[in-house]
Amino acid sequence: MALAFTNSLTRTKEPFVSIRPGEVGLYTCGPTVYNIAHIGNFRAYVFEDLLKRTLQYCGYRVRHVMNLTDVDDKTIRDSRAAGLSLDDFTQRFKEAFFADSKVLRIAPADVYPAATAHIPEMITLIQALIDKGIAYRADDGSVYFSIARWPNYGQLVHIEAEQMRPGTRVSHDEYAKESVADFALWKSWSEDDGDVAWDSPWGRGRPGWHIECSAMSARYLGPHFDIHCGGVDNMFPHHEDEIAQSEAANGCRFVNVWMHCAHLVVDGVKMSKSLGNFYTLRDVLQRGWSGREVRYVLLATHYRQSLNFSFRACEDARAALQRLDAFRERLQDAARLPDSDTAPAAAAAQAAEAGFRAALEDDLNISAALATLFDLVREGNRLLDAGTVAGAAAKAILGTLERLDSVLAVMAPDEDAGVPADIQALADARQAARKAKDFARADQLRDQLAAAxxxxxxxxxGPRVRRR
RNA sequence: GGCGCGGUAGCCAAGUGGUAAGGCGAAGGUCUGCAAAACCUUUAUUCACCGGUUCGAAUCCGGUCCGCGCCUCCA
Known part of the structure; x- marks a missing residue:
């Protein structure tokens, strides 16, 4: 079985063939840095991380670019409200994003281009579209992409311009457009923009949202590359517009495979501040869940399936991970023993690795992949019980787990905060009581610990104390 | 109106023509001073509903019911 992904362009699962053998160019839409990213945002980034690690596991070298949108309506609005320069304002959220990504064990991209650092590339791209007669400068000084002059528009979401119903979010200041469906490439300066503006051939202003991804992906991956990802909500208009801009300007195909992950919902409904079910990663960590537990929750649901986040799911993840931890500890102990027959362990490990790889190659079927992992856990435990896994056999299974974890990144436990002195004192007192066979006293101390x-x-x- | 997604055990979730993976939970067992943890075993005659096609359907076709998303800057 070879790698295959569901391509949003064709809406079918297709064999994956990279443009250059052994290499993949991957562009993933990154955060708009105007606030702390929420766990729904991170669902997308964790999915992309799984994709990237799977490609690497399958032997590809991946060049991964993730943009940082650091200029748009919201960053401008909120930086002004905060009384900070745009750069100072967005810098805090860039740092927060990197910190949170690290907690979730998301492997860093090769490049994190910021929109504000690539204005010249965007201007060049817009000029090319004007030169081709596809974009036009409106009376208000803004530049728009004309959908009427680009018949290929709509290939991703399969819509006809005539069928589009003007939404309620069409902004009033865009009356200068020839058609409601046209979208801004360059927005002329308005008072709300304050000191956020760049010079351009069309006057002072700032880029539209979509143009940054077209300009920056071309700069770092070339005009035609392998995979572009994002959340489903980005399909329209963002990705549709990117395709239009890039293909119109460059005269070649833009992206071979588009992959979109479904939304995260909380307790079955969309996350929103007004419902009180809106969580950032920090919120979840504060409730006592660890980075890898959250990662497991975000990872364990197939990317095209909407993911229902709940604290029940966190509990399930914790239990599953503890079982993996216990298995690895048993294996580490067994690895120090004299060698046993390695055949049964090797067979189990190979079966797991083959099944795991086949599952992920099949459009990132994470459920099937995890199933093979847990099959290995059960079979390995059986063999450990039978004493047929020791020495090299145990090391073989540990090696397999390590390779699987190069994709999953959930096996290493998070840092333990340690045990407070007063708790340890209670535990020591209980152990002393047990030694003295004063079990009533020992049980009473255990109850005290439980209450804490x-x-x-x-x-x-010896006794081990653990938070619960 | 247009474009989509989904309904599988108490919960989560694979499986898209060959007779229901896996995780959590629960129950029983082993271990233990008792526990906890860990391990083992068990846990859907059945896949929202009704028809149809087929030797055979959770999987294909038609219809019905229910839930959800997008339709101009939300991953």
Whole structure:
């Protein structure tokens, strides 16, 4: 089975063939840095991370570009409200984004181009569209892309311009357009923009939203590249417009494969501040969930399926991960023993690896991939119980787990915050009581620990205290 | 009006023609001073509903019901 992805352009699953053998150019729409990204945003980034790691697992070298939208209506509006320069304002949210990405173990992109650092590229692109007669400068000084002059428009969302119903969000200041469906490439300066403006052949102003991705993807990946991702909500108009701009300006196909992930919902409904179900990663961490637990929740649902986030799902993830942890600990202990027969362990490990790879190659079927992982856990535990996994056999399974984790990135536990001194003192007192066979006293201390939110486990190496 | 997505066990979730993966939970067992943790076993005659095609359908076709998303700057 070879790699295959569902292409939003054709809406079918297609074999994946890279433009250059062994290499993939990947562009993923990044954050608009006007606030802290929420877990719905990170659902998309985790999906893209899974895609990238899968490509790498399958042997591709991936060149990954993720843009940072640091100039748009919202960044301008909110930076002015905060009394900060645009750069100072967006810088904080860029840093927050990188920090949160790291917590979620998202592998960094190769390049994070910022829109404000690529204005000349955008101007060049817009000029090319004007020169070709596809874009026009309106009376208000803005430049628009004319959909009437680009018959290929609509290939991604499969719509006809006539069928578009003017939405309620059409802004009043865009009356200068020839057609409601036309979209801005360059927006002339208005008072609301304050000091945010660049010079251009059409006067002072700032770029439209879509143009940055066309300009920056071409700069870092070329005019024609392999895969472009984002959330479904970006299909229209953002990606549709990108295609129009890029193909009209460059005269070649823009992207071979478009991949879009479905929305994250919370308890079955869209996340929104007014419903009180709006969470940033930080909100979730504050409730005691770790980065990898959240990553697992975001990862474990297939990307084209809407993901229902809930704290119940976090609990399930924690339990599943603890089971993986326990399995790896058992294997690490067994690896120090003299070698056993390696055949059964090797067979289980190979079966898991083959199944895992086949599942991910099939349009990132993460559920099937995780199923093969847990099949290996069960089979491995059985073999450990039977004493047929020791030494090299245990190391073989650990090696497989490590390779699977190069894609999943969920196996290494998060940093433990440690045990407070007073809690440890209670645990020590309980152990002393147990030694003295004063079990009533020991149980009473255990209850005290439980009331404080800690559980105690008596292992062969002594008692271990753990938060619950 | 247009374009889409989805309804599979208590919960989450694969499977798109060959007779229901996996995770969580629950129940039983092993271990333990008792627990906890861990491990093992069990846990859907059935895939929203009604017809149809087929030797055979959760999977294909027609219809019905229900939930959700997008239609100009929300991942």
């Amino acid at each position: 939110g800690w559980v105690i486990e008596d292992t062969p190496k």
